[in-house]
Amino acid sequence: MSHLTPQKRELAAIGASLASNCIPCIKYHIRRGREAGLTDEEIAEAIEVADTVRQVPARKVQEAATAALGHESLRTANTEEKPACGGDSDVAVSSKVADSPCCDSGVGP
Numbered sequence: 001m002s003h004l005t006p007q008k009r010e011l012a013a014i015g016a017s018l019a020s021n022c023i024p025c026i027k028y029h030i031r032r033g034r035e036a037g038l039t040d041e042e043i044a045e046a047i048e049v050a051d052t053v054r055q056v057p058a059r060k061v062q063e064a065a066t067a068a069l070g071h072e073s074l075r076t077a078n079t080e081e082k083p084a085c086g087g088d089s090d091v092a093v094s095s096k097v098a099d100s101p102c103c104d105s106g107v108g109p
Contacts, residue, residue, distance in 0.1 A: 006036040014043060015050035 002009065010033035017025035033043050 007033070007038050007042075010036050010038060011042070011046045014046045015053075018047060018050040019054050 004012070010029055013029040014026065014033060017029050030043055033046075034040075
């Protein structure tokens with residue numbers, strides 16, 4: 001017994017597919033989402049949200065690698081405004097600022 005509608009289940013599956021970098025899964029769940037009645041606009045929004053969430057930890061790993069390397073020129077090159085995780089794409093924060101508690105595990109030095 002599922003508490004999710006078929007549409008919500010496919011939106012979650014699309015997000016998980018994108019997060020796991022599974023191209024066959026993405027294709028499958030986009031098709032299943034359409035079959036469940038999702039519009040291309042709804043699917044596109046789910047993809048955008050999933051990609052934004054996925055990019056936050058990737059950006060933090062890149063920042064940690066750059067900091068470990070010790071090149072100030074690389075660190076300052078990565079301070080352009082980027083969308084915040086969990087926020088509107090209109091809202092931007094510096095990549096050096098913690099983007100959102102949803103993506104900040106607090107683990108590390």
